[in-house]
Structure formats: C-alpha cells, structure tokens
Amino acid sequence: MDKFLNSSRKRDNPEAISNIEKKQKIRKYDDSYLNFGFTSTVVANVEHPQCVVYLKVMAVESMLPNKMKRHLETVHGNLVNKPRDYFVSKLKAMAQQKHIFTKQATIPSKALLSSYKVAWRIAKSKKPHIIAENLILPAAMDMVSIMIGDAAAKQLQNVPLSDNTISRRIQDMAEDINDQLIEKLIGxxxxxxxxxxxxxxxxxxxxxxxxxxxxxxxxxxxxxxxxxxxxxxxxxxxxxxxxxxxxxxxxxxxxxxxxxxxxxxxxxxxxxxxxx
CATH class of the missing domain: 3.10.20 (Ubiquitin-like (UB roll))
Incomplete structure (x- = not known):
C-alpha cells in the first residue's frame, strides 16, 4: 500500500512534474533537419538548432521540423526549393569559417580591436570592404613610417583587413547590436x-x-x-x-x-x- 501512496505522492510533487516536463522538452537533432537548412551546436551542454545560412543559434524549442520549415519559408524564402546538397555545402563553409575564427584567437588583442575599428568606420561610411586592404592599410603604413618609423609601420601588417574579414567583423557587430536590442525588449x-x-x-x-x-x-x-x-x-x-x-x-x-x-x-x- 505504501508503494502506491509513494508513487501517488511523486506524481503530485510539482518538482517531479517539472523534471518530467524538462526531460520531455529536450529534443535531439536529426540529420533530416539539414533539408531545412539546420545543423546543431551545443550551448551550455544543451543541443540547439543552428541555421547554416545565417549561422544563427536558435532556442531549444525550435528543434522541431515545422518550426525549422517555417524559418526557412519566412526568413529564407528564396531557398525553399534548394536541394539538400546546397545546405551541405553551406555546412562545410560554416565548418571552414569556424576554423578561421579559431585561428583568429591567436591574433594579438590590439590588432583584433584595430580590425573591428576599421570595419566599423567602413560600415558607417558605406564604403566597399576591399578599401581596407587596398587603401586604408597602405596609407596608415605610410603615415606611421614617416611619423614614427619603419619598425612601427610593419606592426600594422598584423591587423587582419581582407575584404572577407571586414565583412565578418561587420556581421559580428550587427549581431551583437541586435542581441543587445532584443535583450532590452524582453520584459x-x-x-x-x-x-x-x-x-x-x-x-x-x-x-x-x-x-x-x-x-x-x-x-x-x-x-x-x-x-x-x-x-x-x-x-x-x-x-x-x-x-x-x-x-x-x-x-x-x-x-x-x-x-x-x-x-x-x-x-x-x-x-x-x-x-x-
């Protein structure tokens, strides 16, 4: 009799019910989700869906085929009829980009900050990204070489300023600004x-x-x-x-x-x- 009473208490226990609900909400990634343009990534030991087009990490609740399909249709409507191979190529490109970000971790902090500062000014002035490597860097090296010396000018070569790098910097800053805005809106x-x-x-x-x-x-x-x-x-x-x-x-x-x-x-x- 005690066994049945204990089991009934467990069912009535809000903590136990809450734990059951949490377990039910955890969904695993399936390879078929790539058809909708989604892979998975782990955040705080929890698997989240991640869009391979914008690289955006979604909430755990979005680990559902209908929500992923809706995201594809509303946000990337022009990609709805793309074959699976297209998203496979995007997934490979994303893996390469992660490798690039890992390499960037070795960039000196001052050089990295300088790269973001240049990207911010280029975005603000609406100039083509290639201007950083073709004009800004050579001009900066000329000025530093004349005013300070060649040794100091050579240090500017450590600042990553390729057009792809500038594009990524601008995207990083845009996402950060958007996250800050969303954080203010919630609540x-x-x-x-x-x-x-x-x-x-x-x-x-x-x-x-x-x-x-x-x-x-x-x-x-x-x-x-x-x-x-x-x-x-x-x-x-x-x-x-x-x-x-x-x-x-x-x-x-x-x-x-x-x-x-x-x-x-x-x-x-x-x-x-x-x-x-």
Missing part, C-alpha cells in the same frame, strides 16, 4: 512601426522600427529589415513579423501599439496586417 512594453519599401533593384523590404522604455527613458531603434519574398499580402507580411518575434523570444502581449503606413495590406481594418 518591457513596446510599440512597433512598420513600413514596406522598395530598393533600387525593385526588391521589396519590410522595415520594422521599435519604441520602448528603459529606466523611464524612451528609446527608438530599427528592429529589422527583411526582404519580402513572393507576394506582399497582409498574411505574408505578418508571417515575417511573427517569425522574428517568436525566434527572438519576444512576448506579443507586451506589444501595445502597431503603426503602419496607409497601404491596404498594412492598414486594412479587416484583412490588413494590423487586423491580423
């Missing part, structure tokens, strides 16, 4: 402003600005700019927005305002994005 009320725009190549983009309060101070920033693949109906635009919100663990309930332009797909009271 705070916010409002968003949406706009649909077309660039010089006639590609449509959904631009989202966010406004929120931190320490009684209003902040406004660009949340994202996503390419619209396919049609620009209200449902398509909402899927792009909703996918970003879910992937970054932002709570919809904290959104207290949505502002759009006057386009029918945006502002329609029955079928527009605001209505959805």
């Amino acid at each position: 705070n009320d916010f409002a968003i402003q949406l706009d649909e725009a077309t660039d010089s190549h006639n590609d449509a983009h959904l631009i989202c600005y966010v406004r929120f309060v931190v320490n009684d101070v209003f902040h406004e920033d660009l949340l994202f700019c996503k390419t619209i693949v396919g049609e620009t109906k209200a449902a398509d635009l909402f899927n792009i927005l909703d996918s970003f919100i879910i992937e970054n663990n932002i709570v919809w309930d904290r959104c207290f305002g949505v502002c759009t332009d006057g386009a029918r797909s945006m502002a329609g009271c029955y079928n527009g994005l605001q209505a959805l």
Whole structure:
C-alpha cells in the first residue's frame, strides 16, 4: 500500500512534474533537419538548432521540423526549393569559417580591436570592404613610417583587413547590436512601426522600427529589415513579423501599439496586417 501512496505522492510533487516536463522538452537533432537548412551546436551542454545560412543559434524549442520549415519559408524564402546538397555545402563553409575564427584567437588583442575599428568606420561610411586592404592599410603604413618609423609601420601588417574579414567583423557587430536590442525588449512594453519599401533593384523590404522604455527613458531603434519574398499580402507580411518575434523570444502581449503606413495590406481594418 505504501508503494502506491509513494508513487501517488511523486506524481503530485510539482518538482517531479517539472523534471518530467524538462526531460520531455529536450529534443535531439536529426540529420533530416539539414533539408531545412539546420545543423546543431551545443550551448551550455544543451543541443540547439543552428541555421547554416545565417549561422544563427536558435532556442531549444525550435528543434522541431515545422518550426525549422517555417524559418526557412519566412526568413529564407528564396531557398525553399534548394536541394539538400546546397545546405551541405553551406555546412562545410560554416565548418571552414569556424576554423578561421579559431585561428583568429591567436591574433594579438590590439590588432583584433584595430580590425573591428576599421570595419566599423567602413560600415558607417558605406564604403566597399576591399578599401581596407587596398587603401586604408597602405596609407596608415605610410603615415606611421614617416611619423614614427619603419619598425612601427610593419606592426600594422598584423591587423587582419581582407575584404572577407571586414565583412565578418561587420556581421559580428550587427549581431551583437541586435542581441543587445532584443535583450532590452524582453520584459518591457513596446510599440512597433512598420513600413514596406522598395530598393533600387525593385526588391521589396519590410522595415520594422521599435519604441520602448528603459529606466523611464524612451528609446527608438530599427528592429529589422527583411526582404519580402513572393507576394506582399497582409498574411505574408505578418508571417515575417511573427517569425522574428517568436525566434527572438519576444512576448506579443507586451506589444501595445502597431503603426503602419496607409497601404491596404498594412492598414486594412479587416484583412490588413494590423487586423491580423
């Protein structure tokens, strides 16, 4: 009788139930997930899905085929019909990039910081990445050689400034800025402003600005700019927005305002994005 009573107590024990739920939530990576453009990586001894296109590490809850497929369709819509071999090549490229990052760990800290500083200025001035290696480095070496000496000028050659390196530096900084913004949004009320725009190549983009309060101070920033693949109906635009919100663990309930332009797909009271 005690055995049955003990087993009933275990079932009623919230701690035991919580442990069971945690075990149920842990999902293992399957090789078939690469068809959706996902591999896996271990963070804090827990396996997470990782996109092989943007190299973004997703939440553990995203280790589901339907969520991975949704990410592929909404974020990388132009890659939906790509064969598995395409994602295999992306996976190999990602492995090579990790090898490059490992090598970069041996770069002196001052040279690494200098590389990021140059990349930041190039991004800010909207110049081509190749300008760092072809113009900035030779000019800097000339100035240092004249003002200080040849020995000091040669040290500048330790600063990695290839166009691929500058591109990676800019991507690193962009991801870090985005992570900081998301961290501020989580747990705070916010409002968003949406706009649909077309660039010089006639590609449509959904631009989202966010406004929120931190320490009684209003902040406004660009949340994202996503390419619209396919049609620009209200449902398509909402899927792009909703996918970003879910992937970054932002709570919809904290959104207290949505502002759009006057386009029918945006502002329609029955079928527009605001209505959805």
